Amino acid sequence: MQKNGLLGQLIQNLCCLPGVGPKSAQRMAFHLLQRDREGAKQLANSLLRAVDEIAYCQMCRTLTDTDICNICSQPLRDGSILCVVESPADVWVVDQATVYKGLYFVLHGRLSPLDGVGPDDIGTELLQQRFAQGEVKEIILATNSTVEGEATAYFIAELAKKHNIRASRIAHGVPMGGELEFIDSGTLAHAFSGRREMA
């Protein structure tokens, strides 16, 4: 059936969404065309505007439709603390989940020599400029808990020390509500070695 028609094209284009295969794309296309044409139009316009207007914040490199994102431009935020994350999605997650009220810096990746990703590719130049300005007194390293993420965290901590800036790493261990039985051994070993005295 009309594989090459507009419907076939739409289904194919929907497959560019992460986690969407041909079957779900088909379901989405039929749903939009039969039940929600208004929503489809809004989605299309929103996509076009987003692609055109959303770029990186000039201070923290997160995704924003303004020059300076609305976190960096908030006067109530504490400019002396900088949370370093790998991606704009992490900024979103941290800001929703925690009471953190400092600023962010997005690396857009992690050090990965095997993939040819060096310090220049994760915005360390801009980060060092920020350090040199002297406003930042502390950084919190919230890169992912992977080998590359850890290496990146150590690398940036070293940079910070050169500017006499305190660097801390977010805590790793057993998740809240997690049962020991179902925790992987790596996390559990980390939780033991990183144990804290009870007050």
Add this chain to the structure above:
Amino acid sequence: MQKNGLLGQLIQNLCCLPGVGPKSAQRMAFHLLQRDREGAKQLANSLLRAVDEIAYCQMCRTLTDTDICNICSQPLRDGSILCVVESPADVWVVDQATVYKGLYFVLHGRLSPLDGVGPDDIGTELLQQRFAQGEVKEIILATNSTVEGEATAYFIAELAKKHNIRASRIAHGVPMGGELEFIDSGTLAHAFSGRREMA
């Protein structure tokens, strides 16, 4: 973080897709903006064109961007058999899965008196016109195997009989490769009562 910005809007609009909640929408938005802006543009344009140009085929009522869909307009198709389905997605599925080479008719729904869906709402007028033209000799009822789907099938079979058209219902039973242990009792009972003699 910028709940009201373009990014927030995009995430909200992505939620109109079936099976996409706020978390997946977030993932999709970040993926498109960071890794596939070209794909996002294509998707948007494809959505706009589809919403504008795709309508119902004047013969079978499936979704198409031409007046007569490319199934109805194929001269090699057998116009004497009509497969009656509930939705355009069913046309797509049947045409991909079977060797069926007849035409289709899409009801866009099923009889459901409780929801106020009567014979006029499922295109029976157009269907009876097709019957009256005399080209159709047989119909295959491929409505869903729900109470409403069955009722709809019986109703249309009655209409067909008035025009001396043979009506058959697709077979229901244990799916191919299905293990009896995991089949629900309704299907199993149906499979027993509908058993066929082995050649």
